Amino acid sequence: MHLLTDAIVLATRAHGEHGLVARALTRNDGVQPGYVRGGRSRRLRPVLQPGNTIRGEWRARTAEQLPALTVEPLHSRSVLHAEPLPAAGIIWVTALTATALPEAQPYPRLHDGLDGVLSAIEAAPAARGWAGALVRYELLLLAELGFGLDLSGCVATGATDDLAFVSPRSGGAVSRAGAAGYERQLFSLPRFLIDGGQPDGPDLIAGLAITGHFLARDILIDRRAEPLAARERLVDRLKRAVA
Secondary structure: OEEEEEEEEEEEEEEOOOEEEEEEEEOOOEEEEEEEOOOOOOOOOOOOOOOOEEEEEEEOOOOOOOOEEEEEEEEOOHHHHHOHHHHHHHHHHHHHHHHHOOEOOOOHHHHHHHHHHHHHHHHOOOHHHOHHHHHHHHHHHHHHOOOOOEEEEEOOOOOOOOEEEEOOOOOEEEEHHHHOOOHHHOEEOOOHHHHOOOOOHHHHHHHHHHHHHHHHHHHOOHHHOOOHHHHHHHHHHHHHHHO
16 A cells, blocks of 8 residues: 555654554545654644645555554644644544544545635635634535535425524424424524635624534434533534623
């Protein structure tokens, strides 16, 4: 096995006295793990922070063997880990990707979407400029893994206008007429998920509530639920930031 390609670092864990195992998302070969000799050194530790882009070379004698990974830094976002809100966004979105995706299966749309979210976090002067992109990425991940929401029409009436709610059971949109009498049992549907653009504070929190429900129900279950704590911390900070 030999792979040389660019990748986004998702997660690392210590392995042995000085090394670590890194998991990184490539565009055409999916999530790839690899052992980095000396990965905990002062030189390599900043290179292997989640959210950074590297050029990785994976080598293994057999498909069953954990590959040896050598890395070259391409783009660092390490400075953002010193800022609480951007750091929380990066930690959550990379942990979600690392936990949700199976290894070695290509998800080019998710690779591009993740790169877009990380670039937005890096470029935006405040959370309002990137938090909407994060919600859209969560929706994309749900869809790519087979749990997509249908916001194209009302699941109760078939109407395509005046969509105002989302069913927590089906993940389908519901119109005001179709929701009559059941509004409290439904999620409010923020307009930015249909019309695009940047959400205001209430719409952002509504979007996070929708994606959080379906991620917890369909993706981050059983032993994979650990990253939800990172999401709770992020949502807490976002609520204070956009209030």
